[in-house]
Amino acid sequence: MKELICIVCPKGCHLKVDDNLNVTGNGCNRGITYAKDELTNPTRMVTSTVKVNGGKLSRVPVVTSKPVPKNKIMDVMEEINKVQVNAPIYIKDIIISNVLGLGVDIVATRSVL
């Protein structure tokens, strides 16, 4: 039996998972998926910023299009820190596509004109 705090949403349900991956204590079905993934292949969304040249702001915030494996977070950060972009950037623009071959894009979360 393993106890986890669900991080899918801010509610933070207290989950209990037995050896056969049966989940209890979840407030919604997403908790079941989270608990199974967390014990087999934990993933996280990564957010950061990228340098913008020639824009009204000097940084554009970015997010991964999907969660990435937890052990790849620092590698993804390294890739994000390598790039610079030129204004204008629009919200939802892809800044890096298929980062590290993970099948995940790095996407702008704000427009910088």
Place this chain on the structure above:
Amino acid sequence: MKTYDLVVIGGGSGGLSAAISAYDEGVKNILVLEKEAYLGGILLQCIHNGFGLHTFKEELTGPEYADRFVKELIEREIEYKVNTFVTEIKKNDEDFTVIYSNQEEGFVLINAKTIITATGCSERTRGEISMQGDRPSGVMTAGMAQKYLNLEGYLVGKNVFILGSGDIGLIMARRMVLEGANVLGVAELMPYSNGLNRNIVQCLEDFNIPLYLSHTVKRVIGKDRLESVIIQQVDENLNFIEGTEIIFNCDTLLLSVGLIPNNPLLTSLGVLMHPKTKGPLVDEYLMTNVKGIFACGNSLHVHDLVDFVTNEGAICGKSAAKYLKGNLNTNNIININNGKGISYVLPKTMYLNNDTTFKLNFRVNKPYKDVELIIKQNDKIIKKLKKAYLIPAEMESVIILKKDVTSLDDIIVEVIE
């Protein structure tokens, strides 16, 4: 002098939501005033994800969440001004005068029939908590470090200690590690964290950052730049326990030690303040004791989630619309008080009128497990809820049916263990 039906002060999540909902209720003559260069408020520096699960059923980052509301505002052609600072509100016989200033127009006086204040909150600083020691650089609030890092791209330090386990502190712990800083630990004065559980997991545990509960900073050491902090354990009366000191060599101390609603405009108007929330006292329509002045968002009381601010803004906008139409019935007033186990209840008053429901928000004074929440008038129970977990960091909200409120006696909210 220009006259507006509604002036919204603050273009963050509360103000945007309030303006949009007032517009949708038929108030078209609205002006939103924002002191920063962009609409969106503090969301713009909260680049992490997790916003909007209640409102949009998906997880957005702060800037994305703000963008949705800014677009809604612009679609409705609601007038707004950025880089504009409100310096004063004056009460007239029938309405209000708002004085604002900006670079293009200088000082401008306008008339407002109603005002919604959504001016956010400020972080408590070193000066507001007693912290002994030197006064070097490198000691700042977590939100300030967040602004430098996420908006300007400056990492404020390499070896960081964090005091306070509020959400901003936790979020910044992770953020600084991701950008290459070494976060040595987080100290929390209370025996429990004030942040959301999920932030403890994904911001501290994921990065093996230790959390020192019942610990606080005893001494700050450093001549020009911070050199080290000494933390020490405290007992249940929050007194230091001898022999429990730990020294951390660090160049940066971030403070995440609480948020205080920001209401510089209201006190001079005679608006009464809540001793616990530090925001104005409001009724169920989020109207202050000065009729026509409404408040929402973190300047009313500090919220855990932006979704709740959005909801509150919407209530505020609807209420202002009702007030402008002369439909706000404030007869049959009932006081609402906090009972055992509750640190504050908002709103402070409700009215037994033709409306069908009202929303009660409250926080508990310490963590509870397997308890009942009771909302009652004298001995008559209006609502009873079983709760597996209750913690001060999470605000509880309950919708009350007015038909269940049968007398004008005080309503009490309490926790039964």
